[in-house]
Amino acid sequence: MLISEQLALAMNEQVGRELGASNQYVNIAAYFDSEALPELAGFFYRQADEERMHAMKFVHYVVEAGGKVAIPAVDEPTAEIKSAEEAAKLSLEWELEVTNQINDLMNMAIEEKDHIAQEFLRWFVNEQLEEVSTMDELLSVIRRAGESGLLFVEDFIVRRGDPHEEGEA
Numbered sequence: 645m646l647i648s649e650q651l652a653l654a655m656n657e658q659v660g661r662e663l664g665a666s667n668q669y670v671n672i673a674a675y676f677d678s679e680a681l682p683e684l685a686g687f688f689y690r691q692a693d694e695e696r697m698h699a700m701k702f703v704h705y706v707v708e709a710g711g712k713v714a715i716p717a718v719d720e721p722t723a724e725i726k727s728a729e730e731a732a733k734l735s736l737e738w739e740l741e742v743t744n745q746i747n748d749l750m751n752m753a754i755e756e757k758d759h760i761a762q763e764f765l766r767w768f769v770n771e772q773l774e775e776v777s778t779m780d781e782l783l784s785v786i787r788r789a790g791e792s793g794l795l796f797v798e799d800f801i802v803r804r805g806d807p808h809e810e811g812e813a
């Protein structure tokens with residue numbers, strides 16, 4: 645097989661984390677949905693779909709490279725979201741954490757001199773720049789607007805357009 649057992653194992657763990665992130669974002673989306681903030685809800689529902697897509701990318705890669713797929717237990721999402729700021733802060737923290745996880749996977753692929761895996765992982769390295777900067781921006785806008793000014797944030801999302809729809813998958 646093309647992939648080492650160690651790297652396949654680490655990628656399986658990442659599948660679990662991406663699925664966990666997806667659930668986390670569904671939870672946040674539902675919070676905004678119940679607060680009658682449809683643009684923020686839509687933004688996070690799409691974000692949830694994207695995380696699932698990330699998980700599937702890892703699944704397909706592991707299979708293609710001849711590794712074994714075994715999906716681990718997925719962490720429960722943060723029980724209760726209480727504010728927009730908290731939701732955006734959590735999301736930004738998540739994305740920074742995921743960036744480190746992707747870097748760790750890349751380091752492993754480099755150590756193993758696995759060039760195919762490095763090529764595959766490069767997409768995620770680039771993706772994290774967009775993910776972190778999007779959440780960072782959202783957090784700034786939410787802080788500026790304040791919890792009573794979230795309709796401005798709704799407007800902002802409509803005007804800005806969805807970064808997920810700007811091109812790549």
Ligand SMILES: [Fe+2]
Nearest residue numbers: 662695698742
């Ligand atoms: Fe992701």
Ligand SMILES: [Fe+2]
Nearest residue numbers: 695739742775
């Ligand atoms: Fe993400």
